[in-house]
Amino acid sequence: MSPDPSSGTPQPMLPSNSLVMAANNALARPDFRDSVRKMHAEGYPLVKMVEALGLEDEMTKRIRQILEALPADVIEGIRKATIEMLDSKDYVMPLDCTVTDAELDEGIPVEVEVLPEMGKDTIHVRPLLSS
Numbered sequence: 001m002s003p004d005p006s007s008g009t010p011q012p013m014l015p016s017n018s019l020v021m022a023a024n025n026a027l028a029r030p031d032f033r034d035s036v037r038k039m040h041a042e043g044y045p046l047v048k049m050v051e052a053l054g055l056e057d058e059m060t061k062r063i064r065q066i067l068e069a070l071p072a073d074v075i076e077g078i079r080k081a082t083i084e085m086l087d088s089k090d091y092v093m094p095l096d097c098t099v100t101d102a103e104l105d106e107g108i109p110v111e112v113e114v115l116p117e118m119g120k121d122t123i124h125v126r127p128l129l130s131s
Contacts, residue, residue, distance in 0.1 A: 017101055019050070019058040020093055026053065027091035037086055040079045046070070062104045070112055077114030081121035088120070097125040 026032040032053065039049045046067045050059050059067075070078075081094045096117065099110050109128035114121050 017063075017097070017104075019055060019060075019063060020095060020097070022055050022058045023053075024092050026055070027093070033086055033091065036082065040083060046075060046078070060104065062107060066110060066112065074112055074114065077121065078123055081114050081123055084121055094120060094122045095125070096122050099125050099127055103127060 027036075035053060036049070039052065044052065047059070047064055050056055050067070085091065085094045099108070104110075111124075111126050111128045113124050115124055116122070117124075
């Protein structure tokens, strides 16, 4: 989250990734939201969801790798955060990502976790820092 310069309160970062932008645009359509809800309820693998929702052209090889490698608990957190977003009527993916497309293209390792933020579960994607 980035601070709002006028208030100092955290604001979601505007997505620059084409997959996230395409998903957020598609969430304006009730049929798309219904499909997302149904696929999460049925336990669709995340990559298969992206494909079934017609967003596969926006999914890079690196994003596919990241989604396929997510542990079950993170996937469940993503499902819960997404359903909460659908129930809230604020149809924007609950995502806070500090990894750039250039970093993804370079193949940097990332950490994905779902954390409570400002009263809602939020998917955090961060560069994985080496120790």
